[in-house]
Amino acid sequence: MELLIASAIGVMTAAGIYLVLRLRTFPVILGISLLPYAVNVFLFTSGRITVGAPPVLRDNLDTYTDPLPQALVLTAIVISFGMTAVVVMIGLGAFLGSDDDHVDDQPTDKPEGSS
Amino acid sequence: MTHWLIAPVVLPAMLAPFIVLAARFHIGIQRVFSIVGILTLIAISLGLVWETSDGTIMLYQLGAWAAPFGIVLVGDQLSTMMVLLTSVLALCVLVYAISSGWDDRGWHFHALFQFQLMGILGAFLTGDLFNLFVFFEVLLIASYGLMIHAGGTKRLRAGVQYVLFNLIGSTLFLFALGAIYAETGTLNMADLANRVTLISPEETVGIRVAAVLLLLVFAIKAALVPLHFWLPSSYAEAPAPVAALFAIMTKVGAYAIIRVYTIIFPPDLEVTSGLHDTWLLPAALISLSIGMVGVLAAKQFDRLVAFSIIGSMGMVLVSIALFTPQGIAAALYYIVHSTLAGAALFLIVDLVRCSRANLDLTPQPPIESATITAALFFVGAIAMAGLPPLSGFLGKLLVLDAAFDTALMTWIWAIVLGSSLISIVGFARAGSMLFWKAHGVEATDTTTKCEAPATMAYVAVGGLITLLAANTIFAGQVHGYTTRVADQLFAPEPYIATVVETPGKLSKPTTEDH
Numbered sequence: 001m002e003l004l005i006a007s008a009i010g011v012m013t014a015a016g017i018y019l020v021l022r023l024r025t026f027p028v029i030l031g032i033s034l035l036p037y038a039v040n041v042f043l044f045t046s047g048r049i050t051v052g053a054p055p056v057l058r059d060n061l062d063t064y065t066d067p068l069p070q071a072l073v074l075t076a077i078v079i080s081f082g083m084t085a086v087v088v089m090i091g092l093g094a095f096l097g098s099d100d101d102h103v104d105d106q107p108t109d110k111p112e113g114s115s
Numbered sequence: 116m117t118h119w120l121i122a123p124v125v126l127p128a129m130l131a132p133f134i135v136l137a138a139r140f141h142i143g144i145q146r147v148f149s150i151v152g153i154l155t156l157i158a159i160s161l162g163l164v165w166e167t168s169d170g171t172i173m174l175y176q177l178g179a180w181a182a183p184f185g186i187v188l189v190g191d192q193l194s195t196m197m198v199l200l201t202s203v204l205a206l207c208v209l210v211y212a213i214s215s216g217w218d219d220r221g222w223h224f225h226a227l228f229q230f231q232l233m234g235i236l237g238a239f240l241t242g243d244l245f246n247l248f249v250f251f252e253v254l255l256i257a258s259y260g261l262m263i264h265a266g267g268t269k270r271l272r273a274g275v276q277y278v279l280f281n282l283i284g285s286t287l288f289l290f291a292l293g294a295i296y297a298e299t300g301t302l303n304m305a306d307l308a309n310r311v312t313l314i315s316p317e318e319t320v321g322i323r324v325a326a327v328l329l330l331l332v333f334a335i336k337a338a339l340v341p342l343h344f345w346l347p348s349s350y351a352e353a354p355a356p357v358a359a360l361f362a363i364m365t366k367v368g369a370y371a372i373i374r375v376y377t378i379i380f381p382p383d384l385e386v387t388s389g390l391h392d393t394w395l396l397p398a399a400l401i402s403l404s405i406g407m408v409g410v411l412a413a414k415q416f417d418r419l420v421a422f423s424i425i426g427s428m429g430m431v432l433v434s435i436a437l438f439t440p441q442g443i444a445a446a447l448y449y450i451v452h453s454t455l456a457g458a459a460l461f462l463i464v465d466l467v468r469c470s471r472a473n474l475d476l477t478p479q480p481p482i483e484s485a486t487i488t489a490a491l492f493f494v495g496a497i498a499m500a501g502l503p504p505l506s507g508f509l510g511k512l513l514v515l516d517a518a519f520d521t522a523l524m525t526w527i528w529a530i531v532l533g534s535s536l537i538s539i540v541g542f543a544r545a546g547s548m549l550f551w552k553a554h555g556v557e558a559t560d561t562t563t564k565c566e567a568p569a570t571m572a573y574v575a576v577g578g579l580i581t582l583l584a585a586n587t588i589f590a591g592q593v594h595g596y597t598t599r600v601a602d603q604l605f606a607p608e609p610y611i612a613t614v615v616e617t618p619g620k621l622s623k624p625t626t627e628d629h
Contacts, residue, residue: 020279020283028279032279032283035283035286036286036289039286039289039293042290042293043289043292043293043296045293045297046293046294046296046297047296047297068296069293072245072292072293072296075245075249079252079285080282080285080286082256083252083255083256083278083282083285084282086256086278087275087278087279087282090259090263090271090274090275090278091275093263093266093271094268094271094272094274094275097267097268097271097272098268098271098272103275103276103279104276105272
């Protein structure tokens with residue numbers, strides 16, 4: 001179980017970082033949306049891995065799972081979802097405007113004129 | 116429990132949706148509400164500063180839940196001082212945005228501005244690390260909107276870089292928070308301060324990783340070299356009033372470093388020893404030199420100012436990295452100075468931009484009302500480069516004085532003084548190119564890009580310059596205050612006691628719950 005979760009976090013982070021380093025809008029956005037998956041699973045494990053246990057305190061129960069990381073993950077999911085939507089829109093606008101989907105600045109022969 | 120402490124968060128949070136929903140099509144109403152909101156904010160923050168100035172720690176428990184279980188807002192001298200600085204800066208920036216018509220060149224400027232303020236002020240006031248993350252996201256998502264305000268392809272491209280960089284920063288922040296929670300089981304700053312000291316020396320791997328990750332996140336915010344690459348193009352391409360407001364955003368990173376690394380990981384804590392002097396200080400020295408070299412090397416006026424922001428953040432972080440009460444006091448004095456000076460310079464860039472074809476540092480025909488703009492630039496450049504008589508000079512003296520007895524004193528003195536010289540040359544070159552050589556160029560009959568700036572625009576820049584002058588004249592009082600702030604930061608026991616021991620609702624189940 002631990003090995004499975006740890007390697008899942010590792011693989012997703014590695015894939016996310018690889019995609020981010022592609023420096024083209026589409027792979028970078030895919031990478032940016034893969035990294036939150038990794039971080040969300042990581043946040044879950046920060047409350048220790050428990051299977052099939054309730055997060056709410058009740059009588060006659062002695063195993064619980066920590067409810068706080070679930071609340072943190074919920075917040076993180078909402079925020080990363082919103083942020084991804086924003087970056088898709090801005091990235092699309094930039095691509096349509098300049099007909100170029102490089103994320104980094106491309107070298108120019110002469111200094112760029114400013115707006 | 117007084118409710119005033121949450122007012123700086125609630126007021127913009129209420130005002131922004133109201134502006135979007137009720138006053139969407141009426142720029143006049145939006146302007147009135149925005150200005151009134153910020154004036155109220157200044158009044159509230161003055162009250163908070165007054166309330167905490169004697170060393171009182173104000174605590175606000177949301178939903179009256181006791182500290183480690185509920186989220187708390189904490190107002191101490193540092194938080195309230197930063198809140199006041201932000202709201203005063205916001206007023207000047209907003210006056211400029213309104214008078215120059217920037218707020219009318221795209222949608223929802225005022226609503227986004229209020230959300231941005233909500234995020235910044237919340238980040239200063241919160242006493243909980245996860246809540247700090249949430250407020251960081253609030254200020255970031257508003258800043259994404261402001262950054263691309265009024266559109267344009269170049270601005271959108273710079274915006275993509277800015278958003279992506281900060282999304283990666285947010286992911287790092289979450290990893291750091293997960294690691295901290297896994298190691299300690301809490302995210303409340305005061306509670307963390309107690310628990311971090313309890314970790315046995317053999318099991319510090321996790322918490323050390325978390326401390327470094329957290330420092331990286333705040334360094335991204337503070338534009339510390341080598342994590343500064345997002346800053347020059349995004350600040351240069353952002354609309355001028357937005358860039359001026361962003362002058363406080365790098366300080367949010369500096370604030371977070373001061374807060375977390377005095378209370379949770381204090382300098383004498385063995386777990387994180389070496390983090391400040393081995394890593395933070397050299398990086399800060401490098402950012403100081405790179406920023407000021409960038410000032411000299413910049414080919415465009417807006418990049419020049421952006422690099423001077425990096426340089427001044429380097430100066431702030433050099434002083435913070437000393438982690439002595441003297442160093443923090445000097446850093447806080449310099450934070451006030453560099454926020455005002457950076458914002459003033461960005462607004463001056465916009466005054467220059469109005470009647471030039473572009474901002475390249477090449478001789479071009481004289482700009483509209485060049486005399487007054489040149490005078491403002493002269494004062495702003497003196498302040499930013501740290502020449503007497505303005506507060507940049509005093510701030511640098513305080514930093515040098517704080518570094519006097521340290522091991523790296525030679526390095527700090529050499530780099531601070533050398534980079535000052537380089538930035539003076541850089542600013543002098545830019546000023547003579549923009550304002551003096553212009554007179555030797557024949558004016559062609561190209562139409563100006565926009566009409567001459569309104570009088571109120573000069574008033575806004577003049578207001579910032581006046582605040583800089585006041586910061587110089589009352590340097591004794593301001594520095595006395597920042598010294599008291601620093602002393603309070605290095606004696607965190609009252610802070611921790613107030614947060615942890617104030618009674619509130621607890622999550623202990625009682626018989627009535629069933």
